[in-house]
Amino acid sequence: MTKNNIYKICTIMTTGRTGSDYLAGCLDGVKNIIVFSGKFNHQIFFKDHKQKIKKEILISKFITENTKLFTYNKIENLRLNININNFKKKFIEISTNTLNRKEFFIRLYEAYHLTLNRKLLKSNVIVHHSHGRTNTSNFLKDFPNAKILITIRDPRANLKSGLLNWFKFDPEKKHMMHVYMYLRRIRNDLNYALKKDNKKKFIKLEEMGSKKVKSGILKFLETKYDKKINISTFANKPWAGDKLSAFKKNPNGLFNKKIIYNGWREFFTKDEILMLNFLYSNYRKFYKIEQISFLKKNYLFFRVIFPFKFENLAINHQRFFSIKLINNLIFYIKRVVYIQLLILNIDTFDYEKKD
Numbered sequence: 001m002t003k004n005n006i007y008k009i010c011t012i013m014t015t016g017r018t019g020s021d022y023l024a025g026c027l028d029g030v031k032n033i034i035v036f037s038g039k040f041n042h043q044i045f046f047k048d049h050k051q052k053i054k055k056e057i058l059i060s061k062f063i064t065e066n067t068k069l070f071t072y073n074k075i076e077n078l079r080l081n082i083n084i085n086n087f088k089k090k091f092i093e094i095s096t097n098t099l100n101r102k103e104f105f106i107r108l109y110e111a112y113h114l115t116l117n118r119k120l121l122k123s124n125v126i127v128h129h130s131h132g133r134t135n136t137s138n139f140l141k142d143f144p145n146a147k148i149l150i151t152i153r154d155p156r157a158n159l160k161s162g163l164l165n166w167f168k169f170d171p172e173k174k175h176m177m178h179v180y181m182y183l184r185r186i187r188n189d190l191n192y193a194l195k196k197d198n199k200k201k202f203i204k205l206e207e208m209g210s211k212k213v214k215s216g217i218l219k220f221l222e223t224k225y226d227k228k229i230n231i232s233t234f235a236n237k238p239w240a241g242d243k244l245s246a247f248k249k250n251p252n253g254l255f256n257k258k259i260i261y262n263g264w265r266e267f268f269t270k271d272e273i274l275m276l277n278f279l280y281s282n283y284r285k286f287y288k289i290e291q292i293s294f295l296k297k298n299y300l301f302f303r304v305i306f307p308f309k310f311e312n313l314a315i316n317h318q319r320f321f322s323i324k325l326i327n328n329l330i331f332y333i334k335r336v337v338y339i340q341l342l343i344l345n346i347d348t349f350d351y352e353k354k355d
Helices: 020-026 055-065 084-094 101-115 133-142 155-169 176-195 211-220 270-279 281-285 294-303 309-315 323-343
Strands: 008-013 125-131 147-152 200-204
Touching: 008 020, 008 133, 020 125, 020 147, 055 084, 055 101, 084 101, 101 125, 101 133, 125 133, 133 176, 147 176, 147 211, 155 176, 155 270, 155 309, 176 281, 176 309, 176 323, 200 211, 270 281, 270 294, 270 323, 294 323, 309 323
Parallel strands: 008 125, 008 147, 147 200
Antiparallel strands: none
């Protein structure tokens, strides 16, 4: 059985629809890297980091909670056929009788790696896909020195994708709550990542097809270049893209160049782009985003009181009086106040807590 401290740990964090699944898939099968076939939260089975639980109880609960990691995941558009019984057997073999949160996490990755007939080496790097800001923050409580790979995208393209693709996939998302939350998360997720002192690397979705960028990722993970990083797979199976994607699926797991530009300039109006350029000024470090003048901020302060064209997709969806309509109005008001406070340089958001 291997020791916990021999592994270097890295986690992947997204900032919206920014290609974190694709990136995680690119690391599948790469020599010296241990990954899992999807996202999960290992902490939900424990009260705190000190609690220890019997290995048989833990693995049974984990499998029940995460069957989609081994079989079918609808949203991720993955059909896998991983031997669950073999995975469970491997986990029990390499585990002590009781495990705490960190030990449980390590044993899960080791057992999964062994189930895929891959070798455990002292030089292995575990790359976990914590995904959202909240799960990333919680994960770093167990592994405070972990490196972070942060996937980003032009925030205006990110917003268009996050709204239209979710609206199409799930009509219940046609609501101002989703609009408001997604507007915030694109900004707040990046601010959270920028504030972290961990060793980190920002990966642009638009550049993920570049061999230079992928070489840089492996260098960041302190492992040699492996051509397998050019194909996104899960448990060796090429990934065609998730169910939300508006583009034609790519069954070969290759980078889809069509995602580099998704037509956001034509989709948003001039006033909407003005508002987004202000809201996402923190992305100016990575993308060409206009700096908003004092006069334009004054104009924007009053303009945000009125609905934007893209918001009508959610507002017009709730036409009749109902609880949903009331909630729609509440989140619309929240959106107005949120932007106005930012214009006044007031940002009270706690980046360590859930948005």
